[in-house]
Amino acid sequence: MSSENFSAEAQRIRQRTMDTLLAAFSELSEGLLIVDRQARIVWMNEKYHRRLGIADPASIVGLPVEAVIPNSLMRSVVTSGKPIMLDIMEFGTESFVVMRLPVRDASGEVIGGVGVMIFDDPRQLVPLVSRFQSLRLELADTRRKLDEARRAKYTFSSFVGVSPTCIAVKDKARRAARAGSPVLILGETGTGKELLAHAIHAASPRAAGPFVAVNIAAIPETLLESEFFGVAPGAYTGAERKGRSGKFELAQGGTLFLDEIGDMSPALQAKLLRALQEKEIEPVGSNRLIAIDVRIIAATSRQLQKEVDEGRFRADLFYRLNVMTLDVPPLRERLEDLPLISEALADSLARQLGEHPRGISAAALEYLARHPWPGNVRELSNVLERALLMSDADRLERADFEQILPGLAQFPSTEPIQPGARTLDQLQQDTERRAIAAAIAAARGNKAQAARSLGISRASLYEKIAALGIAPPDSV
Known part of the structure; x- marks a missing residue:
C-alpha cells in the first residue's frame, strides 16, 4: 500500500x-x-x-x-x-x-x-479489586450456606429411643438408606417422619448430594408445579427473566423429600408419576426436557391406602412410591422412650434458649406418661419448652407440667411401658385409657364433647369408660 x-x-x-x-x-x-x-x-x-x-x-x-x-x-x-x-x-x-x-x-x-x-x-x-474480592467471598459464603441448608440435618442417632418399635423402625430405615428405591414414611403428625428422611439420606450413597424438602401442604396448589419442575425464562407475566430451577433440579444427585404427599392434587400426581417413570422433567413454559437423577422419599400422615381405595390418590403413583415403607409409631405406643426423648429434647431446647441444662424428675416423667400425646414428639417439645421458660429451677418437676397439662392427676397413673411386660391387648387398653382420660380432662368432664373429640358416640364412650375402669369426676 x-x-x-x-x-x-x-x-x-x-x-x-x-x-x-x-x-x-x-x-x-x-x-x-x-x-x-x-x-x-x-x-x-x-x-x-x-x-x-x-x-x-x-x-x-x-x-x-x-x-x-x-x-x-x-x-x-x-x-x-x-x-x-x-x-x-x-x-x-x-x-x-x-x-x-x-x-x-x-x-x-x-x-x-x-x-x-x-x-x-x-x-x-x-479498591475495585478489593470490592470484587469482597463480593466473591460473599457469594462463596452464600453458596456454602445454601449447600449446608441442603444437607441432611439429622442422623439415626437423632431418632431417640430404645423400645422394640423404635429399634425396628431404625433398622428398617438403615436398610432403606443402603438401597436406592423410593421410600414411603407413614405416621401421625409430629412423630419424626422428616427426621427419618434426613437420616436415610445422610446414611445413603447420596449423602454428599443435596437434600431438598418440599412440604406439599404448605404450598398453594397453583404454585406447586413451578416449585417442582421450575419455570422457563419469561414463561408467564411476572416470571423471572432468567427462569427458576425447580426442586427436582436442585436435588440433582441427591434426595427429594416430599412431605405430606397425600395432600397432592390428582393433576400434579399425574405429572409427578411421569417424572418418576421417565426420569425427566419439563419446566413450566418450556419445551426442553431435563434428565433427573433424584431419589424420592415421601411422607404422609394420611392413611394412603384408604386414599387410594376412595379414589383420592392415584394407585399407580402409590405403587411407585410404596417400594420401601416405614411405619413410624406414635409416642403413646412407645412410652418407654419418653424419658430418653424428654431428656434429649430438654437439653436441645435449653441450648437454643440460652438456658442452663435442666433435669426432669421421675414424678414429672410419670405425670407426662399419662398424656396420650396426640401431637406426638412435636407436642412434647412444645410442652417442654413452655416448662423451661416458666421454671428457674435446675430440674423440671411435676408441678411445672401440671400448669401446662392440667387434669391428668385425677386419673389412674400409667407407668411407661416396659418391653415385653404386657400383652398387645394390655398395651391397646392402656393407650385407649390415656386417650379417653385426656379427652375428658380437656373437655372439663363434658363426656359428649370428649366423645366428639375422640370421634366416637357418647354411648361408646360410656362403654369404654366402664370396660377400662376409668373413674373421672362427676360430669355431664
Missing part, C-alpha cells in the same frame, strides 16, 4: 473512531491508541506518547504496534474482533491498566482497534 493510500485509510479509521464516544475517552483516560486492521498504529494521543516517552509521535505512525509497545495485544483484538475489557500492560519498568476494543464500520466489519490507558498505576485498581 502506498503512503498516500495508507494516509487516506488512516484518516478514515481515525474519523470513524473519533465520531464515537472514544473522543471522550481521549480526554478522560490516561492515553488513547488507534490501530488499523493490520494492527499498525494510526494515531496516539499526546497523553499516551508522553507516558511511553516517545519524543516524535509522527515517527511511529504506520509501524506495527508491537514495534512500539512489545507487550501489546491490539493485534489479537483486531484479528478476533473480541474486546479485552481490563488488562495490565507492562512497558519497560512500568505497568498500566488498559482496555482494548475493536472498531467496526457501518457493515460491522472490523477495520481497526482502540486501546485505552485507564490508569497509569495498577494500584489504583485496589
